[in-house]
Amino acid sequence: MFLENSTKKGWIEVICGSMFSGKTEELIRRMKRAKFANQRVEIFKPRIDVRYSEEEVVSHDSNAIRSTPVDSAQTILLMASDVDVVGIDEAQFFDEGIVEVCRKLADSGVRVILAGLDMDYLGKPFGPMPALMATAEYVTKVHAICVRCGNLAHHSHRLTADDKQVVLGAQDSYQPICRHCFAEAMKAKSSL
Numbered sequence: 001m002f003l004e005n006s007t008k009k010g011w012i013e014v015i016c017g018s019m020f021s022g023k024t025e026e027l028i029r030r031m032k033r034a035k036f037a038n039q040r041v042e043i044f045k046p047r048i049d050v051r052y053s054e055e056e057v058v059s060h061d062s063n064a065i066r067s068t069p070v071d072s073a074q075t076i077l078l079m080a081s082d083v084d085v086v087g088i089d090e091a092q093f094f095d096e097g098i099v100e101v102c103r104k105l106a107d108s109g110v111r112v113i114l115a116g117l118d119m120d121y122l123g124k125p126f127g128p129m130p131a132l133m134a135t136a137e138y139v140t141k142v143h144a145i146c147v148r149c150g151n152l153a154h155h156s157h158r159l160t161a162d163d164k165q166v167v168l169g170a171q172d173s174y175q176p177i178c179r180h181c182f183a184e185a186m187k188a189k190s191s192l
Contacts, residue, residue: 010106014091014133016118017142019156020176024089026142027115031087034111039084043067044076046093073098080105091116092126099131121158121174123182144176155182 013030015023027043034041047069067087070076073094080086086105091098091114102112118133118141120126133139146153153176160173177185 010109011111011138012102012106012132012136013111013113013138013140014129014136015113015115015140015142016129016133018119018144018154018176019117019174021142021144021153023115023117023142026140027087027089027113030113031085034085040082041085041087042080042083043087043089044070044079045089047071048093073101076101077104080110083110085111085113088112088114089116091132092118092120092129094128096128096131098128099135102132103135117156119155121156123155123186146178146181147175148177148181151178151180153178153181155179157182157185 015026017023031041031043043066045067067089068079070079074097076086076088076098088094088098088102093116098114102114105112114132114136116129116132117126118129141154144153145151155177156174157177158174
């Protein structure tokens with residue numbers, strides 16, 4: 001499927017952090033720059049992410065770029081032929097197969113840019129993100145601002161009582177908070 005080309009050099013970039021930290025905004029910025037440089041780009045997102053749009057990757061600030069929703073990581077390999085740059089949003093929602101897909105793309109000379117939550121609402125590593133960060137040549141951790149105290153936030157605190165790992169939502173369901181405020185929130189939750 002992918003032709004070896006000794007002049008092309010592929011690599012993997014991961015943009016991670018909490019909700020509202022600008023991950024998708026940074027992914028869109030990098031993809032638009034690649035388009036501006038006349039590179040062939042393709043952007044993918046998990047089909048389950050329909051919060052703002054079914055067909056576009058959309059940041060919380062309403063910045064958007066056309067994307068292809070997919071059901072599995074393997075579909076990306078089938079649809080990413082003849083491209084220079086592949087963007088993948090909400091990488092934490094993909095299965096562990098996303099790691100091998102990204103490796104294959106990078107090995108074939110494609111620049112792969114992923115954005116995703118590094119931790120879930122409990123502060124635990126989220127899905128394939130740890131393996132993607134370990135595999136990547138470049139990792140950018142972005143931070144939100146804690147809505148409670150104003151410090152740098154790197155936790156996505158869930159405001160609803162749902163205990164499933166994957167619950168789609170925005171400001172109505174989550175808020176970015178810092179380490180200290182997260183510890184306080186978890187302490188308060190456990191005392192209920």
